Amino acid sequence: MSTVEQQLDELEATITDELPAGVSVTSVAYEGPELVVYTRDPKRFAQEDDLVRGLASRLRKRITVRPDPSVLSQPERAREEIMDVVPEEAGVTDLDFHADTGEVVIEAQKPGMVIGRGGATLREITKTVGWTPEVVRTPPIESSTVTNVRNFLKQEREERREILERVGRQIHREEMSDDEYVRITTLGCCREVGRASFILSTPETRVLVDCGDKPGAEGEVPYLQAPEALGAGPQNIDAVVLTHAHLDHSALIPLLFKYGYDGPIYTTEPTRDLMGLLTLDYLDVAAKEGRTPPYESAMVREAIKHTIPLEYGDVTDIAPDVKLTLHNAGHILGSSVAHFHVGDGLYNVAFTGDIHYGDTRLFDGAVNDFPRVETLVMESTYGGRNDYQTDQDDSERKLKRLIREAHEKGGKVLIPAFAVGRSQEIMLVIEEAMREGEIPSMPVHLDGMIWEATAIHTTYPEYLRDDLRSRIFHGEDNPFLADEFNHIESGEERQEVADGDPAIVLSTSGMMTGGPVMSWLELLGPDSDSTLLFVGYQAQGTLGRRIQNGRRDVAVGDGRDTVSVNMDVETVDGFSGHADRAGLENYVKTMSPRPEKVLCVHGDERSVQDLSSGLYHDHNVRTFAPKNLETFRFL
Template identity: 50%
Template sequence: MTSEILEEIKKTIVQRLPERVQVAKVEFEGPEVVIYTKNPKIITENGDLIRNLAKDLRKRIIIRSDKSVLLDPDKTIDRIHEIVPDEAQITNISFDEVTCEVVIEAKKPGLVIGKFGVTSREVVKNTGWAPKILRTPPITSEIIEKVRNTLKHNSKERKKILQNLGTRIHQGVKYENDWARLTSMGGFKEVGRSCMLLQTPNSRVLLDCGVNVAGNDDKTSYPYLNVPEFSISELDAVVISHAHLDHCGFLPYLYHYGYEGPVYCTTPTRDLMTLLQLDHIDIAHREGNPLPFNIKHVQKSIKHTITLDYGEVTDIAPDIRLTLHNAGHIIGSAMCHMHIGDGQHNIVYTGDFKNERSRLLERATTKFPRMETLVMESTYGGHEDVQPSRNEAEKEMMRTIYTTLKRGGKVLIPVFAVGRAQELMIVLEEYMRHGMIKEVPIYIDGMIWEATAIHTARPEYLSKDLRDQIFHVGRNPFISDAFHKVKNVSKRKDIVEGEPSIILSTSGMLTGGNSVEYFKWLSEDPKSTLIFVGYQSEGSLGRRIQKGWKEIPLNEEGKTKLYNVKMQIKTIEGFSGHSNRNQLMDYVKRLSVKPEKIITCHGDPYKTVDLASSIHRSYKIETKTPLNLEVTRIQ
């Protein structure tokens, strides 16, 4: 069936392209149709032709040169430097002979692309190589280097993976799409280990595969992969909404378990989830609680990951098309729109989302072409979950910091490495630059620095105001001199014994990591302040302190030591990357299309039900609040 479809596509391509275009071969690589030609410049000069062809075929099309017409690599490098202006600041040029691509890394990639793509097309016309243009991060990122090197050194294997995937995606449907259903495998009436299985008569797609970082054992930490509906050999795809561990932390286990299929997400999500997964493995190993997977399974997932931009439509199964949309939660976070069959059903899974602009990101998308089912988070879905505005939260933060510094104390902010940390960095840099708080060192500890480097590599995913500040004003708040990277344990000791300062450190719930060590050192200092700015899940150390525990037992070199909490404890709401109750209700109201059914997840049992019942009363939409292990028919 696949070969018949490919022959039909090839026939259409040959008919539609100018006679001068010599088509060497046409093949599937994952969801894409790749056309190899001996004279690519004719096609590059007719961009509308390919766009129209892709639209008519309803496929993503890639143009590559046949190897016989590629210019020698050394001469290609010289030609690229002649074509691309020096202002682009190219930092590296390498070649992928498997895909016939030249990888150009530059500090200003827009100048390599050129206005309307004119410069990159010149590279193709003069060298035959298809340019793959990457941004050189202003802050060096070890993770981005690891990911790029993994893909580069495994190019042959990756091409084979994509070719096998192409065969599976384009095999055609066997059965009529007369039903679709969701199996709740984690994150329903709870926060943590988000995971659900979307089934149709023809396809099986897993949406998220997370861990509960505050779980006490395997039964409470990991998704229910042992449900009878789930079979690793029948799984067509995994879609990851964003990089937080409660949504992606268990993904490597699938590859340990035998999964050979693709993962779909945005580029920032791929890089950040690699960072968080590797750190998760490292912490678990150091704490003597090894995970049921290791680094090689993370590397395997990288090789199988296909990245998508917002708004890019792609086939992920014989009868399912996926489009990712901005969720406003963290950089690269996505709402997942799945179009089943020939329009039989459309489902949107929000993942975690923020229905409000922040300094870091634009607000979540509300415009979808069609949607019959909406699966939405309800972290702050209770009627009492009305948080202050972002402006009020910032003012309260600065008052607290001002008071603490004035009395000679230190400010410890346990924070998630991705999202909240960068939001706070922007706020602190601005207030300090304008003299609204005292100029003291802002120490960045844990994964935050590396996560921030990944943010700087993908400014196109940031808010318009922040992009304007970086590109037009020439001021990047992330590389301010106010921030100091903490490199080792001895430096931490100097910080807690030194002058007043602000410390941003992971983990955000004090479930491990360096923030716990800072808490141990500072807990009995009444001049210092601990500020919570993110959600503290039940069972975490952060939640116990937040509840007012004054004596905290913690493990210290195999022995339990009691810490008396004398430092000030402050919770400041309003910085969360989640929507509060009003924003959740407003989101449903603002949707461009009204869903027939809404399923709530990712919230405590009471909040999940409270939000669902309020939506039903206010908007007369059918709502459901399934438990883990329940199956919900959506069509």
């Protein structure tokens, strides 16, 4: 008998002893980080909700209780009884029963009303029908991505369960080594922006944190063939953690499965969906530009199938000696600071991914409140000594002034924007300004993936700021459904907009490295009445940076044609999803306790060295500005 089987037998015996007489346990199993308890008495568990809480506390494990299939009522009858329990105002749109696990997935427009205060309605459902309810939101804006992901996971439910059971056994296996150390190996994004990737190693475990591409630098990928990564084979990696969905962090996650990786990916639920959206578009853009994509779309599906979504604040075992907790990073929807607790209090490491420390219209600022962090791996995109962004209120005033001026001239405003994050931030500013009469009402055309990304934002309002979340919950006040917003779907529509009245166009890609913004540049570039307005970071080597630096004749299409950019070219700082120099310093300064060491990464050479020097001199923290392929040993 394996140690895991023995462990499960002991857990089953312990749980049986802890439960009141007459409450049965038919089996227990690991599914990923959770311990699943099957019972013939699910209604008793629902009636006595302290049972699960007590078991979780006693065993120090996340516990899910499911009904044994032998005691399930017929779905037709259960459907009627569930609809009697759930308030009609919840807007239930679908019920999906899964007899193999005893779960019923309830899709509703207002999930909170299905859950009830403190989970009371969920418990009432189980008490009534025995099935275990799982609740998901009906997207207020129809999202093909959310629908496709949910349908795919439903199709692959059986295989996914096998994956989770295998992962669970790996997490809870017996520790093999008596050594104690923690190491971090840099595989990318050191003294550069993009291709974020790190290996966190212990004697037991190797965790890959992020795996992205480098904007504007085709072929520069993380050093995955290093011995610490895939150089010793795909089985060398035990888990992958994805901080957020931007391509410079996520683009090459599916490539891991092409190389043979078959383990879990830990991230938030919206990051999973956005990763699917952005990586599939990444493949599409590569094909349109005549480049060979690094992997097939089937690998994107594999990545989604292997993803284990986590909520902010949940402490989760991901290996025998590693616990992971994700915290809000304030950068984009679902973005996370990944905190790793290694061993039994041995060492703590946090990776910021990309962070925004102050509040924005979309998100609360990044979390920096941890029980312990000995080493912090921190982004430095705007870490240079002069990288201070404009105050957000000033930025919004400038944005509105430039829109008014372009409108008065009869021109258009073209805003290259990342589909995820900055587009929605700009949409909120424009919606409010038009509603309050600060700028003229005019069409706002959303091109590329912006509309779909916005739909995903409305699917997960619990990741947004409270006031925005409330507006989305009350559908009639949803700012993303304002009449001015229009989804562009064809080249003919672009031409009509270019020939028409004043308008605003938000289009991907944000750094003008491809996508429909290139068509808009061809259509609007020669128009001196129009304005090209940058609102996000433009990396070295990108077309956006070249135009920002003064280039006015630029190659388009296959490179044989050029466009003269006669538009006004403007930049509005303050809308970046990244903290500026002050924000980065404050993030470290206000941590309590402060980290002993900080690795400054994800910034050009000047930025990482300036930030590293500043933190050392001003805050007495030991700092490093590592190069790629360096390894740091702690302990």
